Amino acid sequence: MANVRRRVSAEERRVRAAARLLRGGGEHGGGAGGAEEVVRQLVALHATDPATVYLSVAARLKDPAQAVPLLDMALYGQPATLTRMLAMRRTMFVVERSFAPQVYAAAGRAVAARLRKELLVFLRDGGGWDEAWLDEVEAEVVAALDGRPESSGAELSKLVPRLRExxxxxxxxxxxxxxxxxxxxxxxxxxxxxxxxxxPAGSWVSGQFRWANAEPLPEVPGAAARAELVRAWLAAYGPGTEADVKWWTGWTLGDTRAALKAAGAEEVELGGGVTGYVAAGDTAEVVGGSAPAPEVALLPALDPLAMGWRERGWFLPEGSERLFDRSGNIGPTVWWGGEVVGGWAQRADGAVVWRLLADRGAQVAEATGAAAAVLGSAMGSARVTPRFRTPLERELSL
Incomplete structure (x- = not known):
């Protein structure tokens, strides 16, 4: 008799997302205690927009006001426990340093190879410089940074004149x-x-960073690293489809299927008979009573939860197209449990304003107002304008 796949409903997927990826998840009920815990919970923080990193952490901490000092210590302290890197989908992420070798081998190495190939064409066609010239300039950059704590791009260009070409x-x-x-x-x-x-050269919302030489990452075989990354993704975001994994990682279909198999992913059935995957041993039903009570969460643009799957219809409300820009980037969102119920923005005077797109009762509306006040207080004098602006965010910010 063939094995019967268990069906995971959209409601159960939302319960899982709330329990594992929102404020009530992690090792401590009611919010995480540190930035590293949040990153571990989410696998990686989306860092294309510098503010996203801090606001994603703030939304999941016991004390949101501690997001900036805790994350700065984790990223820039001695020793640093988190690091920024280009990886999945050629996107910037913040990951645990202990997990960086696997992320690099699974996704970052291929991104770096493409960037080097494109750079050589750029230099050849634009200035007639070859790989030998590039090697010399890169050696000068390493030498200039050697023994220096960190340098801005402008300072590096003074130290290495050929960077000004x-x-x-x-x-x-x-x-x-x-x-x-x-x-x-x-x-x-x-x-x-x-x-x-x-x-950064400025505040925590700045995208202008200083630079330092990096410690070499240990070598990890690509196939093993991809399997490990898939295991981590499934444990946090599962169930997801093959298409979700392929999109999130940026891998080929062949690499995606091989990684799912190597990771021991188990099949479940999603709506419409679609095949989904969960981590090995994670097929047991998760019901609402076993998850933390729903809470409102105001998540920033490009938050890892909202960007966790290619197909997002199971957690989006009607009218959700106003939450996205033309390229499919999602803006700031209001969550209730494991579903999006609205969006938010910050006005020029610092006020955090919001609008619900789904009616979940007066209690949710009241809780959203309270969460907005907490977020506004945690942001202090900072003003955040998402890099990729959406129709609803633009409208609310006026």
Missing amino acids: QVVVARGKPYEATQNVASRIIRTMAAEGRIERRR
Whole structure:
């Protein structure tokens, strides 16, 4: 007799998401105690927008006001326990340093290889420079950073004059432009793990980082690393489909299927007979009574929870298209349990304002107002404008 796959409903998926990925999850009920715990809970923090990292942590801490000092200590303290790196989908993430070798081998190494290939074409076509020239410049960057605590991009360009070289891109086109080589070279070296981002030049919402030489990452076989990354993703985000895993990682279909098999992923059935996967031994039913009581959470644009799956219809309300920009990036969201019920924004005067797209009763509306006040207090004098603005966020921020 063939094995019968257990069916996981959309409601159960929302319960799982609330228990494992929202404030009530983690090792401590009622909120995490530190930034590392949040990162471990979510596998990786989406870091394309610098503010997302801090606000994602704040939403899950026992004390949201501690997000900035706790995360700064984890990222820039001695020793640092978290690090930024380009990885899945050629996107910037914050991961635990202890897990960075696996993430790099599973996704970052391929990203770095593509960036180096593109950089060599950029230098050849724009300035006539070859790989030998690039090797010399990179060696000068490493030497300039050696013994220095950290340097900004501008400081590096003074220390390594060839970083100030310029090239013309799209020559003869209406959008022809001149670019310095510095940003492309520094970005590629960072993607390869040779240098790393340190403290920002400004506040915690700044995207201008200082740089330092990085400790080499231990070598990890790619196949083993992909299996380990899938195990971590399934434990946090499962169930998910093959398409979800392929999208989140940025892998080929072949690598995705091989990793799911190596990870021992178990099949379940999602709505419409779609095959989903959970971590080995995670097929038991999760019901509402076994999860923390639902809470309101205000999550930032590009939060890992909202960006955890390719298919998101099971947690989105009607009218959710206003929460996304034209490229599919999700803006700030209001969550109740494991579902999105609205969106929020910060006005120029610092006030956090919100709108519910799904009616979940007066209790949820009241809790959203209280959560907005807590978030506004935690943000203090900082003003956050998402890098990818959405229709609802724009409207609320006026």
